[in-house]
Amino acid sequence: MxxxxxxxxxxxxxxxxxxxxxxxxxxxxxxxxxxxxxAKLKVDKASFQTVADDIAATSWDAIQAICDRASKGEHIVPQNDDERRVLRLMRQVKVLTSKVPGSAASKASMRNEIRGLMMTKGMPSWYVTVNPADTFNPIVQFLAGSDIDVDNLLPDQVPQYMPQAMLVAKNPVVAARFFNIYMHAFIKTLLGYAPKSDSQ
Structure with a gap:
């Protein structure tokens, strides 16, 4: 897909x-x-068998009832053993999504990786924040199909903020392409790193 x-x-x-x-x-x-x-489920080793038994014994109706009340923001008070079992599972079972891009667990995993690199390689001696300003760069207009010569740009062809911002909002794919080109050029030119898979 x-x-x-x-x-x-x-x-x-x-x-x-x-x-x-x-x-x-x-x-x-x-x-x-x-x-x-x-996504994976994680439980303590000591309670694995109990959790497995609870999952096998839990009915779908009890799960649906708890979900319905939670979606309405109600304070959940279990009405029967099945619902008590569902609430117990919610406390004992953790969902791991560190391999899902954009998830909170993925961000935490990346932060831990950065900390690990600092522990093994030391603190960074050079730090820079790259800010590709897509609302001012003529390359965005070129990628969007405008007939302009980026290498010989006239003063009146320099993008103005509001029309460019509207272009980026209307076509975020162009902004993503510009960001990709900009970052590849930065890494290749200033950092001197050009992987073989680099198609830019």
């Missing part, structure tokens, strides 16, 4: 790029699928 969505967003016809909800809907579907395929 990722390849299909990428194909649609790379078409010369910009109907998918500029569609107000296509990108959000496609990302939502991809994210949900990733969670279903890669």
């Amino acid at each position: 990722k390849r299909q969505v990428k194909h649609f967003l790379n078409l010369r016809d910009r109907r998918f790029q500029e569609h107000p909800t296509f990108s959000f809907t496609a990302f939502n579907l991809i994210q949900r699928r990733s969670i279903l395929l890669q």
Whole structure:
């Protein structure tokens, strides 16, 4: 599905790029699928058998009842043994989503990786914040199909903030392409690193 969505967003016809909800809907579907395929459940080793027995004995009706009350913001008081079992499982079972991009667990995993690198390699001696300003860069207009010569840009062709901001809001795919090109150029030119897979 990722390849299909990428194909649609790379078409010369910009109907998918500029569609107000296509990108959000496609990302939502991809994210949900990733969670279903890669999320894992974690329990303490000592309570594994108890948790397994509770999962096997829990009815779907009890889970649905708890979900309905939770979605309404109600204070959940178990009405029977089944619902008490569901609440106990909610306390004992943890969901791991560190392999799902964009999830809170994924961000925490990346932060831990940075901390690990600092422990083994030392604190960074050089720090820079890169800020590709897509609302002022003419490359964004060029990627959006404007007939301009980026190498010989005239003063009156320098993008103004509001029209450029509207362009980025209307077509976020163009902004993403610009960011990708900009970061590849920064890494290759200033850091001197150009992986073989670099297609830019």
